[in-house]
Amino acid sequence: MIGKLTGRIEYRSEDHVLIDVRGVGYIVYCSDRTLAGLPGxxxxxxxxxxxxxxxDLMQLFGFPSLLEKEWHRLLISVQGIGAKASMAILGTLGAEGVGRAITLGDIAAIKAAKGIGPKTAQRVVHELKDKAPGVMALGGTLAQASGQALPEVIDPDPDPAPSPAPKSAPRANAGAAAQSDALSALSNLGYGPSEAATAVAQAAQDDPEADTSGLIRSALKLLAPKD
Structure with missing residues (x-):
């Protein structure tokens, strides 16, 4: 199993890139969002x-972070969602956006992806809503792991400089880590996983640039009893 590729981009198409790893070319299919964040x-x-x-087919799909890869694995577990549909959803919303949409039950956001109808979007939200808090809680761990070498890495030639992560990865990792830390803090305060995840997702949607402290403050306001 190939879990990660590190090499140089040989060429790119509208839905995939060819990555040269020590003279071996790997065709990797990516979402529009991921392709836009890759170097030249x-x-x-x-x-x-x-x-x-x-x-009759073997295809590699590429992701800038482990968090996005995890959401892809969950999305394709939903009936009617194949790899192409999953990439469309991730390309439209990104990993954090998918988590927020599912946690908040935002069917319209899922439906905004190309080729996703209302019934399919509803099924995605219904089947994955209970799993969203767990993925959010793992966000910090996955973000940290995304900056480390894995046993499955296929290294490029030793001469070039170390390969940087795709341009879109650092911000996504920071946001995922902040949400994970905020969710952990709310859990320590006694809030249930579902209500904590919903509050954090709403806070992140209201202020995408918020750090952990900001997310916690906003989430607590959302969770405060209403008069």
Whole structure:
């Protein structure tokens, strides 16, 4: 199983890139959002990958973070959501956006992805809503791991400089870590996973740039008893 590729971009198409890893080219399919955040041809790149295997097909899908890869794995577990639909949803919302939409029950946000109808969007929210708090809680761990080398990494030639993470990864990792820390703090205060996740997701949606302290303050206001 190939879990991560590190190499140089040989060329890019509208839905995939060819990554040269020590002379071996890997075709990796990515969402529009991920493709937009990748460097140019000839530049170093690292992507986490998921291998799709069928009787007549083998495809690699690439993600800038482990959090996005985890959401992809959950999305394709929903009936009617294949790899293409998952990439469309992630391309439209990003990993954090998917988590917020599912936690808040925002069917319209999921439906905004190309090729996703209202019934499918409703099924995604219904089947994954209970799993969203767990993914949010793992956000900090996954973000930290995204900056570390994994046993599955395939290294490029030793001469080039170390490959940086895709441009979109650092901000996504920071946001995921802040949400994870805020969720942990609320759990320590006695709030249940579901209500804590909903409050943190709403706070993050209201202020995408908020740090952990800001998310906690906003979430506590949302959780405060209403007169």
């Amino acid at each position: 041809n000839g530049e170093p790149v690292s992507l986490y990958t998921e291998l799709l295997v069928r009787e």
